[in-house]
Amino acid sequence: MTETQPLPRLTLSRQIRDGLVRRIVSGELEPGERLVETRIAESYGTSQAPVREALRELEAIGMVETRPRRGTFVRHFIQQTLRESYVVRAALEEAATRLALPAGTLPADALRADVAAMREAAGRGDVGAVGTASVSFHRHIVDAGHNELLKHAWEALQIEARTSVTLLAVEPDLGDVADEHAELLDALLSSDLAKACQLTRDHQWHYADLPHDAHGRAR
Amino acid sequence: MTETQPLPRLTLSRQIRDGLVRRIVSGELEPGERLVETRIAESYGTSQAPVREALRELEAIGMVETRPRRGTFVRHFIQQTLRESYVVRAALEEAATRLALPAGTLPADALRADVAAMREAAGRGDVGAVGTASVSFHRHIVDAGHNELLKHAWEALQIEARTSVTLLAVEPDLGDVADEHAELLDALLSSDLAKACQLTRDHQWHYADLPHDAHGRAR
DNA sequence: ACTGGATCGATTATCGATAATTGATAACCT
DNA sequence: AGGTTATCAATTATCGATAATCGATCCAGT
Known part of the structure; x- marks a missing residue:
């Protein structure tokens, strides 16, 4: 399908990461909210893989918290x-x-x-x-x-x-x-x-x- | 094959991450060395996915450097x-x-x-x-x-x-x-x-x- | 021989599907 | 009833396969 951008200049995971940062900072994603990988993937029209990578990066910078097998949550x-x-x-x-x-x-x-x-x-x-x-x-x-x-x-x-x-x-x-x-x-x-x-x-x-x-x- | 550990207590990606940290610190993986995802995956008997996650974490803590589409390298x-x-x-x-x-x-x-x-x-x-x-x-x-x-x-x-x-x-x-x-x-x-x-x-x-x-x- | 471009092998980025795990709910025994 | 166990739906973790891209090599034209 003719997706959103014709130029995926950056990698998808990078775009998703930046998008999530913006959404978290703006308050669209509230503190404590659970970030379901499949749902996010769907919202960006991608598969789960790049979302997981993005979440890992967010965790590394302390914006979200991941508990193995439990899920990822927006930090306060x-x-x-x-x-x-x-x-x-x-x-x-x-x-x-x-x-x-x-x-x-x-x-x-x-x-x-x-x-x-x-x-x-x-x-x-x-x-x-x-x-x-x-x-x-x-x-x-x-x-x-x-x-x-x-x-x-x-x-x-x-x-x-x-x-x-x-x-x-x-x-x-x-x-x-x-x-x-x-x-x-x-x-x-x-x-x-x-x-x-x-x-x-x-x-x-x-x-x-x-x-x-x-x-x-x-x- | 009867793989290394029968108990994957932690997630695979975490195990791989810790293993890579150890190998880098010990010098087994030399500075500047390229870390090929498929090769690492093979060495751990896993697929590419958990390796990519592990590499992302290593990048986040500054132990490796990733250039999109180019590859991941051990930092000096x-x-x-x-x-x-x-x-x-x-x-x-x-x-x-x-x-x-x-x-x-x-x-x-x-x-x-x-x-x-x-x-x-x-x-x-x-x-x-x-x-x-x-x-x-x-x-x-x-x-x-x-x-x-x-x-x-x-x-x-x-x-x-x-x-x-x-x-x-x-x-x-x-x-x-x-x-x-x-x-x-x-x-x-x-x-x-x-x-x-x-x-x-x-x-x-x-x-x-x-x-x-x-x-x-x-x- | 020398430069610019096409081709090829290797590798990364992404996908879709599957296995495994969690938390919650419902059935069950004493 | 009280507490425990079996089951279910949802979700994460992982897999195997495919598409896209990079770097190097080889080749033609000058």
Whole structure:
């Protein structure tokens, strides 16, 4: 049959994985919900195999939990894992900073460009663009650490996906977000390692402490 | 044929995964080596499906690299990933310390027992037992952070497997290892957060800087 | 001989079907 | 009735087969 896309550029399992991430993050698939392989396969018009692979990857990044022979369930992600992820992010990004700053591998221009883009987006009130610029900023730092495993662990957190949720849930002042990044950038460019690490921690733990789930928490 | 185990207690894919981890860590499967799915399936007497799942999990923890449609390859684990893992470990364990210490959730007795076991093993010159005690010590700290995602990321590093390799490759003074842990424990028990974090970093980065591959590096 | 392209073998990605397991329900013995 | 066991439907884990794709080889035309 003439299926959905004529170009399966990526592998099916990758597409399914990304689709599931989106659906989980958006809340379409609720925490605790059981993910039945055959049903998902049907919904994507594929067989069970690529779905299983996708679920394995989701499990590896902690978005779902699989109990052998029992099934796969969406983890309680919004309430718990989301805020947890900030602590892990902070730890990894701080380590990357400790690696990159003394080594002088930080891409100053790219970081400046990210902050500028963030400022501009904040001025427009474009939440999505602020998030994109922020992710780019932090990814540049992680990359500059030149540590594949660190990079790997960071990417596994699915920062993009989580960021979009957070920004929508927290509704921070976009100008403040941009300012915080500018401050961190200053510390980085002046090679103030201690201050940069401190700011990285404070910045992220700040979000970790916020009641992301103001809407859903007290129910 | 009467196959290897009559009791497939765990799922096949899990068994295959663990087997591959062991074979990679032991060096039986060399860095850069291609892992052909059908060949592995044959060697385990299974079909391709559980092998693919196992490989996906290995990819998720960074032990192999998969390029779509190209194949799966053992990452350069000894020379690169191993030392990289110490930086990531340090970052995660420091974050766990920052969470656990102020919260007062550290299991003091268990930590003391780990250090005692380490001392005792060091006295016997039992490298394996020192490694086991060390892993237990650090896992207790990570657990005490009460952050599932952090825990998840830490476990994904396959600390056990890597530790065994490291201890054999580095051949550190076991007494020193025990002393370092004792010092860290002191800082933890006296709630000296800054010092504990510092020690955690120094301790692990120390290994990261060592030429693990004295045998193979300069080739 | 040298470059560009067609062909071939090997391997991965996916499929459809089957075996095995789980949790729930219903029948059963004391 | 109380608790235990047999049965059932749903679902996962695995299999064997097929289609799609990659990399290398071989060949023709210049």
